[in-house]
Amino acid sequence: MATATFTLPLLVLATTDSPALTGTAFALEWVPRLASFGRAGALVARHGAARVMGRAAATRALVLLAAILVLAGAAGGAATTVTVMALAVLNGVLSQFSYVAAETAGAAASQATTRPHRVQGVLLGIDQGAMLAGPAAGAALLQWAGPGWLLGAVAAMSATAAATVSTGPTGPGTASAERSSAPAVSGWATLWSQPALAWLVAGLAVSNLATGTLEAAAPVIVVRNLGQSSASVGAVWSVAAAATLLVVAASRPAIERWGLWPVGALSAAVASAACLGVAQAHRFPAYTVLVAVLMAAEAGMTVVLRTLRSQLVPQEAFAPTLAVTILILLLPFPLAGVLVACIPPSALGQLLTGLAVLQAAALAAAFTKARMALAPHRTAAASSG
Numbered sequence: 001m002a003t004a005t006f007t008l009p010l011l012v013l014a015t016t017d018s019p020a021l022t023g024t025a026f027a028l029e030w031v032p033r034l035a036s037f038g039r040a041g042a043l044v045a046r047h048g049a050a051r052v053m054g055r056a057a058a059t060r061a062l063v064l065l066a067a068i069l070v071l072a073g074a075a076g077g078a079a080t081t082v083t084v085m086a087l088a089v090l091n092g093v094l095s096q097f098s099y100v101a102a103e104t105a106g107a108a109a110s111q112a113t114t115r116p117h118r119v120q121g122v123l124l125g126i127d128q129g130a131m132l133a134g135p136a137a138g139a140a141l142l143q144w145a146g147p148g149w150l151l152g153a154v155a156a157m158s159a160t161a162a163a164t165v166s167t168g169p170t171g172p173g174t175a176s177a178e179r180s181s182a183p184a185v186s187g188w189a190t191l192w193s194q195p196a197l198a199w200l201v202a203g204l205a206v207s208n209l210a211t212g213t214l215e216a217a218a219p220v221i222v223v224r225n226l227g228q229s230s231a232s233v234g235a236v237w238s239v240a241a242a243a244t245l246l247v248v249a250a251s252r253p254a255i256e257r258w259g260l261w262p263v264g265a266l267s268a269a270v271a272s273a274a275c276l277g278v279a280q281a282h283r284f285p286a287y288t289v290l291v292a293v294l295m296a297a298e299a300g301m302t303v304v305l306r307t308l309r310s311q312l313v314p315q316e317a318f319a320p321t322l323a324v325t326i327l328i329l330l331l332p333f334p335l336a337g338v339l340v341a342c343i344p345p346s347a348l349g350q351l352l353t354g355l356a357v358l359q360a361a362a363l364a365a366a367f368t369k370a371r372m373a374l375a376p377h378r379t380a381a382a383s384s385g
Helices: 002-016 019-035 037-047 049-073 078-110 116-144 147-167 174-180 187-192 195-225 230-258 260-280 284-312 315-330 332-342 345-384
Strands: none
Touching: 002 019, 002 078, 002 116, 002 147, 002 195, 002 230, 019 078, 019 195, 019 315, 019 332, 037 049, 037 078, 037 315, 049 078, 049 147, 078 284, 078 315, 116 147, 116 230, 187 195, 187 315, 195 230, 195 260, 195 284, 195 315, 195 332, 195 345, 230 260, 230 284, 260 284, 260 345, 284 315, 315 332
């Protein structure tokens, strides 16, 4: 899933040579996720995470194989453009179902332990492990072997995932718990009943506008503005994934020693500073390092969000609530794609500077308000103890 998500905009740039279509494809990849968030949460609650994830992976493999056949018979032009754009849309839908299923299964594992931040750290480490190899390998395949080999490799990985999930063991009680979850449970009501979680989600949504714009603009910035190859785009994300793995590993003992909020606040401050630095970077090495720092700091905040969500949201309401939080967190990504599509490549630095300032203000407010909202709960728990 990570390979497809991060290499599809690069595939569009390589096949169309259009920065505007690259931004449009990024938006098209995320818009379907917003449209399918409710359906994904309801299906996971009704049928179980393993079944939904397996079917999404199998469908993705079939879609990619069909795209290979179409691209092989197309001689470029409109047919190629329509195919890669449609692929972006379908990948967005399928990625949404896979993500909701994976997060629901992870929440069940978190609630079965007294150290949920450790479980969330491990899960995020697995995600970043895929990010470490996926984008770099995908970009290298695209540059040196062509679109067909890239799509074929992703299709093979999707088919393997489908077979593994379908035949793998089901955790004790997970499937039954998911099937007994009532889809009618309002994820919105659950989120609003937890002000600390709501504030944190709102702040991270604003932050995602900055990071989403950076992701959408990366192929254009690296290839057009910095004069690097397509493989260099994948290398940027792989370096970022390596840094993220280190931060995820360090976040678990850090949270145990200093607590959830200090680690989250530090991550937010580093992310804001790094985003501002990326906007001013004019050399590829500096750009790569700053993107890595930014994404690593984002991972620290993600551990905090996942841990808080797993602690505050009951299992029977988790899938619908997760779908709502995903909706809010993903809303900025289509807007980020539209911004990249509409703004000339030479003005992307100024855009990122403004978004970095907005990100810093939003994260400062979110972490302050979230901690204040959670304080009464801690006081009540201490009194009852």
